[in-house]
Amino acid sequence: MSPVLPVSVVVVAADSGPTLRDCVRRVLACNVPLEMILVDNASGDGIPQAIARAHESDARLRVIYNHANLGFGPAVNRGVAQAHGKSVLVLNPDCLIDNATLQRLIDTLATHPRAGVIGAVVCDENGVPDPASYRRDPLLQRSLNTMFNRPGEGVNMEGPIPHALVEVEAVSGALMLLPRRVFDYLAGFDEDYFLHCEDLDLCRRVRDASYKVMLAGDVRVLHGKGSSSRHRPVFVSRHKHRGMWRWFRKFDPQARKPWVSALVWVGIWTHFLLQIPGQLIRLAKRKATREDANA
Incomplete structure (x- = not known):
């Protein structure tokens, strides 16, 4: 034992x-x-x-x-x-x-x-x-x-x-x-x-x-x-927003109102989509910086 x-x-x-x-x-x-x-x-x-x-x-x-x-x-x-x-x-x-x-x-x-x-x-x-x-x-x-x-x-x-x-x-x-x-x-x-x-x-x-x-x-x-989040920001962000939706559905009393749930769902995933361009731009800049450093 x-x-x-x-x-x-x-x-x-x-x-x-x-x-x-x-x-x-x-x-x-x-x-x-x-x-x-x-x-x-x-x-x-x-x-x-x-x-x-x-x-x-x-x-x-x-x-x-x-x-x-x-x-x-x-x-x-x-x-x-x-x-x-x-x-x-x-x-x-x-x-x-x-x-x-x-x-x-x-x-x-x-x-x-x-x-x-x-x-x-x-x-x-x-x-x-x-x-x-x-x-x-x-x-x-x-x-x-x-x-x-x-x-x-x-x-x-x-x-x-x-x-x-x-x-x-x-x-x-x-x-x-x-x-x-x-x-x-x-x-x-x-x-x-x-x-x-x-x-x-x-x-x-x-x-x-x-x-x-x-x-x-x-x-x-x-x-x-660490690098877990930085090198795959869209992947991480998607799961972050998915987690936000799950927490809301489990614990927020407002989730019992169907129309509120629908608005929250749209808001969460609209927020996710709006973040993608900036995340991809920052990722490209980091890759370019690393390539310049290794050149």
């Missing part, structure tokens, strides 16, 4: 680029007893295989290779199914943690028995927090207020993020620590999402199960931008 560890760190890769190496290295440098499960969604860059070879002597690391891109939530669920930790840390491949951060999160979870998920403030390289760290359910009225910069309650919380542990509606899926028992009780991520909004879905179901979603506002974690 495998020993029960304080935490299992689950990372999903999908052509995530060199930042994945740093993510794995930082996790394995922690002194906290842990296991790390890297779930590869059919990456073509060879980096998960290289990581497995580089750390083949470290029994804490296990790599699971999927033969297709299953999506984020399904891949996490398959990783957790093989985990042995009392808690599960879902970590993006472009998030860099250290031992103090990990220990702080584990201690916080241990001292708050009604916490169903704990997040941290994910920041860019300049230390600017991502608004997704501290947000509300994306109900229709809130989403419209945010989209059109209208007064009233929006999706993102207003003002600076408190440097304290606070109860919130949702945290960023870039870093989520959950008790294993809660993850199992909720049956993990909803696998009908492919990418985006599954973290909002999980946070909502945590609260519906009478657990708390909490943000450790004093824990700041560098969240870079």
Whole structure:
């Protein structure tokens, strides 16, 4: 029987680029007893295989290779199914943690028995927090207020993020620590999402199960931008909009009104179509820049 560890760190890769190496290295440098499960969604860059070879002597690391891109939530669920930790840390491949951060999160979870998920403030390289760290359910009225910069309650919380542990509606899926028992009780991520909004879905179901979603506002974690999204922006955007539609249909009371649902469906997919030209232009510019650099 495998020993029960304080935490299992689950990372999903999908052509995530060199930042994945740093993510794995930082996790394995922690002194906290842990296991790390890297779930590869059919990456073509060879980096998960290289990581497995580089750390083949470290029994804490296990790599699971999927033969297709299953999506984020399904891949996490398959990783957790093989985990042995009392808690599960879902970590993006472009998030860099250290031992103090990990220990702080584990201690916080241990001292708050009604916490169903704990997040941290994910920041860019300049230390600017991502608004997704501290947000509300994306109900229709809130989403419209945010989209059109209208007064009233929006999706993102207003003002600076408190440097304290606070109860919130949702945290960023870039870093989520959950008790294993809660993850199992909720049956993990909803696998009908492919990418985006599954973290909002999980946070909502945590609260519906009478657990708390909490943000450790004093824990700041560098969240870079890996290559998974940058090299296929239309693919990612399509699934993001699909996730928005699924969340609306599951949780927003306005979805019970057929005419509102129809308008929301048209709005979501019109927004997706309008973004495509700009995404393709930016992608072409990045490719041209790389070619010039390699010339």
